[in-house]
Amino acid sequence: MPNTYSKKVRRPYVHMSSFNLNQFHLRNPWIVVWWSFSFPGAGHMMLCKYFTGSMLMLWEFVVNAQSNINLAIMLSMTGQFEKAKSVLEPRWFFLYMGVYLFTAWDSYRLSIDLNKLYLVADREDASILPASISTLESNYLDVRKPWTGVIWSCITPGLGQLYFNRLPSGFYLLICFIVSIYESHVGNALLATMTGHFDYARSVLNPEWLLFLPSIYGIASYDAFVLIKELNKLFKIEQSRFLSDHYQSPKFKMPKVNVDREM
Numbered sequence: 001m002p003n004t005y006s007k008k009v010r011r012p013y014v015h016m017s018s019f020n021l022n023q024f025h026l027r028n029p030w031i032v033v034w035w036s037f038s039f040p041g042a043g044h045m046m047l048c049k050y051f052t053g054s055m056l057m058l059w060e061f062v063v064n065a066q067s068n069i070n071l072a073i074m075l076s077m078t079g080q081f082e083k084a085k086s087v088l089e090p091r092w093f094f095l096y097m098g099v100y101l102f103t104a105w106d107s108y109r110l111s112i113d114l115n116k117l118y119l120v121a122d123r124e125d126a127s128i129l130p131a132s133i134s135t136l137e138s139n140y141l142d143v144r145k146p147w148t149g150v151i152w153s154c155i156t157p158g159l160g161q162l163y164f165n166r167l168p169s170g171f172y173l174l175i176c177f178i179v180s181i182y183e184s185h186v187g188n189a190l191l192a193t194m195t196g197h198f199d200y201a202r203s204v205l206n207p208e209w210l211l212f213l214p215s216i217y218g219i220a221s222y223d224a225f226v227l228i229k230e231l232n233k234l235f236k237i238e239q240s241r242f243l244s245d246h247y248q249s250p251k252f253k254m255p256k257v258n259v260d261r262e263m
Helices: 029-038 042-046 050-067 069-077 081-087 090-123 146-155 159-163 167-184 186-194 198-204 213-246
Strands: 014-016 021-023 131-133 138-140
Touching (some): 021 213, 029 042, 029 090, 042 050, 050 090, 050 167, 069 081, 146 213, 159 213
Antiparallel strands (some): 131 138
């Protein structure tokens, strides 16, 4: 039976719209858990659960900043343990712990379930839509370079996702990056460092927001690299299915043509 695209697929593993491409693929659950521990919500974003992931990441920004967790981490890393204990806000800190553990557990559970769904859908040869066009955007399967996405993510997190048209996660990571850069005063510190005012550069930095940046850079770069590789595989799968469905089998015997009669 031809693998032409149909909306009546029992177990799809790809959904393409003009703004995004949501996809199941095999993932290591422990890597997803690690990113959830690094930045709650990031693991869910990797699993293409954009609404859940974005809400959890927003929760991380608000509750982490209110409880001064990043400031306490920075003080602990510099050996100021008593000061680190004193800056923690217990009313917010105990709210933080439950959701923090839930994000790691839930991302592990989802990774295993989505891996199973992918294996079943792959065996059923679930159909793939190669392109989607709307009045505002267009999206299509293509072969892209993973390291190009990583480079753009290292320049500005979110641009790597925009490179392969993951608009929801791309713009969300871009907004998170802009807010973190602004609130941490990294621009002021860089300018002061370039002009030799090192003491001022250290004093102007806000560690509460500065410590968000490594996680944002990391998840943006890793996500771009992995998903571009998976989209390249998806392009090849869709192309191979199209060719097998629309071109004749090599076992097909061509009929003999009487050249004299044709002339």
